[in-house]
Amino acid sequence: MVELALIGVFFVLLFLGVPVAFCIGLATAVAMSLSIDWLAAVTTIAQRMAGGINSFALLAVPLFILSGQLMSSGGIAQRLVTFARSLVGQLPGGLAFVNVISCTLFGAISGSAVAATSAVGGVMVPAMEEDHYDRDFSAALTATAATTGLLIPPSNILIVYAVASGGVSIAALFLGGYLPGLIVALCLMVVCAVYARGRDLAGVNIASAPPIARSFLQAGPSLFLIVLVIGGIIGGVFTATEAGAIAVIYALVLSLIYREMTLKDLPEILLRAAQTTAVVMVLVGTSIAMSWLLAFQNVPTVVADALLSISDNPLLLLLLINIVLLVVGSFMDMTPAVLIFTPIFLPIATQLGMSPLHFGIMMVLNLCIGLCTPPVGSVLFVSCAVAKTTIERMIRPLMPMYLAMIAALLLVTYVPEVSEALPRAFGFYQ
DSSP states (O other), X not given: OHHHHXXXXXXXXXXXXXXXXXXXXXXXXXXXXXXXXXXHHHHHHHHHHHHHHOOTGGGHHHHHHHHHHHHHHTTHHHHHHHHHXXXXXXXXXXXXXXXXXXXXHHHHHHOOHHHHHHHHHHHHHXXXXXXXXXXXXXXXXXXXXXXXXXXXXXXXXXXXXXXXXXXXXXXXXXXHTHHHHHHHHHHHHHHHHHHHHHHTOOOOOGGGSOOHHHHHHHHHHHHHHHHHHHHHHHTTSSOHHHHHHHXXXXXXXXXXXXXXXXXXXXXXXXXXXXXXXHHHHHHHHHHHHHHHHHHHTTHHHHHHHHHHHHOOOHHHHHHHHHHHHHHHHHXXXXXHHHHHHHHHHHHHHHHTTOOHHHHHHHHHHHHHHHHTSTTTOHHHHHHHHHHTOOHHHHHHHHHHHHHHHHHHHHHHHHOTHHHHHHHHHTTSOO
């Protein structure tokens, strides 16, 4: 009864349009009250929420959110687009490649797929439409490409997974996300190449393309943030949380130097960052409470036994886990999905011989696909708003992009070296 009440209340509230954090919290409270007194249930939930967000590692999340807000307001997107245009703009279908590279770079720098969709989409969708690209294709490409930045560090969701997994190194996760993120971007670029060839879309005129050296000098300081953060963590100079503070200072100074923002803009940026942080932390707290209830009801063991009773073939079981996570990602935001389903599926994955690091990258990539999948894909809705189109019109161009991302997912799932090679090379994974 507890599990049925939990699932039933959650989905009823979700389909009624209640915010996800309240869906999770209320569903947990109702389910828990079936087995213990209401006051004790609410008290327990409050304790679990407070204890769940009382984590030093999670301090990095609001800091990276603030640095991302500063980067979004600091004129970074246009410089990255110009740099990407100088690299690949001359190729057939070059503007589509520029879109993918710009979204990947901006998403990695800002740590936000929504910010990448909004900032890069606002520049690239009109430019691609002017160059005879279909508006719906451009919007679909922006939505899918923006999610790659969540795999390439600094990434808040990888920090959340490190907390949920109970001890996976953040540095190892950051390194492990590079190759999968780049593979997803390359798979999307293959789709772009096929699309451009089928419609005979040329690249930009070589004479009008910006010089690579000049565009790199303009975008270089922004790109250096990735080097600064990851280099400092790998070199042992500072922790991931301290890296977040350094990223804030660097982003603030850089934005002021670019003169795209002033100190008068800072209060509004701080307010936006505080609002985003509040949403994320409420999601974290309620998700940890639900995760505790599921563990208390022995759900992870039941699910593990059920899956292992289906087959003892690791390839089939990993495929089933991927299918479940793809469905979950289309209905639930990434943060609660990671916090709720990591304790359920991680023990199964480790029994199948998968490392917690490998599983974390696979899980995040699954949920990245969910961000651009109806009905709850937040990035999809932002892309629709930026491109002034509808989800219905985007579905058709999205299909080959989904296939490309799923191909990358299968590669990441069944080839552990894709996720583990870089952490092993730098000594963060044995």
